[in-house]
Amino acid sequence: MTVRKLPAVGFAVLMAFTSLGAIAQPAQGSSPPAAAPGEVPKAPPTTAQAKALIAERFKAADANHDGKLSRDEAQAGMPQVYENFDKIDARKKGYVTERQIGSYWMKKTKDQMQKEDPIWN
Structure with missing residues (x-):
């Protein structure tokens, strides 16, 4: 009797997880909600949104539009990049x-995930 119930229970659990995933995902093209002026914004839930956010901020900070941020441009437009400038500019x-900034933050995120849960990461 339990052998016949196992596939049905497994299927039910699978359907529950997929429906939860569909509910939890934001609509296509929507951006994460903005943080209050003094509040640190939450990390974007997806890599694509994180890349878009970095690209948007990089473009705004790149005053001379040469595709590079100098230390002064980073200080004015991307303070977190300025704080870690020497680490990013290896x-x-x-x-x-922009690519160096993205690589640096992806590595930081991966390191943080490993630190929080070393078994799964």
Whole structure:
């Protein structure tokens, strides 16, 4: 009797997880809610949204539109990048690119996930 119930129970659990995932996902094209002025914004839930956010902020901070952020541009437009400028600019060129910033934050996120739950990450 339990052998016949096992596939049905497994299917029911699978359907429950997929329906929860569909409910939890935001609508396509929607952005995460903005944080209050003094509040640190929450991390975007997806990699695509994180990339879009970095690209948007990078474009706004790149005053001379050369595709690079100098230390001064980072200080004015992306304070967290300015605080970690030397870590992001590993080759010591005096500027950082959008790609370098994205790589740095992805590594930081992965390291944080590993620290929080080393078994699964």
